[in-house]
Every structure is written in structure tokens, then in C-alpha cells.
Amino acid sequence: MRLIKNCLYCNKKLIGRTDKKYCDPQCKSSHQYQREKQKPKRFYNKVDNQLRLNRKLLKEYNRAGKATVRSGILIKEGFNPKFFTHYWKNKKEDVYFFVYEYGFLKRKENGIEKYVLIQWQDYMN
Known part of the structure; x- marks a missing residue:
């Protein structure tokens, strides 16, 4: 039946x-x-997708190992500074946020918000 x-x-x-x-x-x-x-979209998928996008953008704009980029440029392409995997504080007490091996530090120069982009180094442990 x-x-x-x-x-x-x-x-x-x-x-x-x-x-x-x-x-x-x-x-x-x-x-x-x-x-x-x-x-509804799963929370894990949202976080993972944003982390992958953040890493891709940081890698793309930081080809030399250290770079400075206006924050508006990255944010316009979808970068979200609230999503990161870990952080590192240097001797000057600056806190760099990392998305896996690519890091960023928010700075304001001449009234313009910028990100200093770096790559993880062995001495940062």
C-alpha cells in the first residue's frame, strides 16, 4: 500500500x-x-567563511611581509576585524590580531584609519 x-x-x-x-x-x-x-545558516559556517575571507584579503594585501593599508579598502572587500583566530602583544603593548598566520594592527594616521599588516614570525611565540 x-x-x-x-x-x-x-x-x-x-x-x-x-x-x-x-x-x-x-x-x-x-x-x-x-x-x-x-x-537558518549555521553559525560555524558564517564564522569559517568570514575567517577564510579575512585571511585571503590579508594575504593579498601583504605580499612583502609588512604593509599598511587603509581600513576602508579592506572593509569594502568584506574584511571584518571582529573575526580573528588569535592575538599577539609586542613590547610596546600594541595588540596585533591574527587570522592564522596573517596579522593586522589598527592605526590612525593623520585622521585616516589604517591597518598595519604583518606575517607571523617565530619570535612571536
Whole structure:
């Protein structure tokens, strides 16, 4: 005896196996996509995606090992300074925030907010 008589996505009458849920692969895919879209984004995925974007941008703008970039440029590309993996404090008490091996320090020079970008070094342990 068939429990589900119609396709879960398009509601067409099903023909064939008694445990069939969809009329074709397209309906199955569309239904699963629709269900997944309705679920709230997982917190872990949001954090991981932002960390990956932050690392990519820090790496891209810091090719020489140390650089200074206006904060507006990075933020415009999606950089979020609230997402970092760890920090390091130097002898001057400046706190560098790191996204894996790429770090940044927020500075204000001549009224313009900038980030000093650095790369992790062995002496920072």
C-alpha cells in the first residue's frame, strides 16, 4: 500500500515503486534545495567563511611581509576585524590580531584609519 501518492515537490501523481517520493531527479533536487534554503545558516559556517575571507584579503594585501593599508579598502572587500583566530602583544603593548598566520594592527594616521599588516614570525611565540 502506497503512503505518499504525490510528488513532494510538484504534487504530480507518482507512478512506479511504492516508496517513491519524487517524480524525477529534478523534483528531488529542487525539493532538497528548497528545504536547505529554509534552514537558518549555521553559525560555524558564517564564522569559517568570514575567517577564510579575512585571511585571503590579508594575504593579498601583504605580499612583502609588512604593509599598511587603509581600513576602508579592506572593509569594502568584506574584511571584518571582529573575526580573528588569535592575538599577539609586542613590547610596546600594541595588540596585533591574527587570522592564522596573517596579522593586522589598527592605526590612525593623520585622521585616516589604517591597518598595519604583518606575517607571523617565530619570535612571536
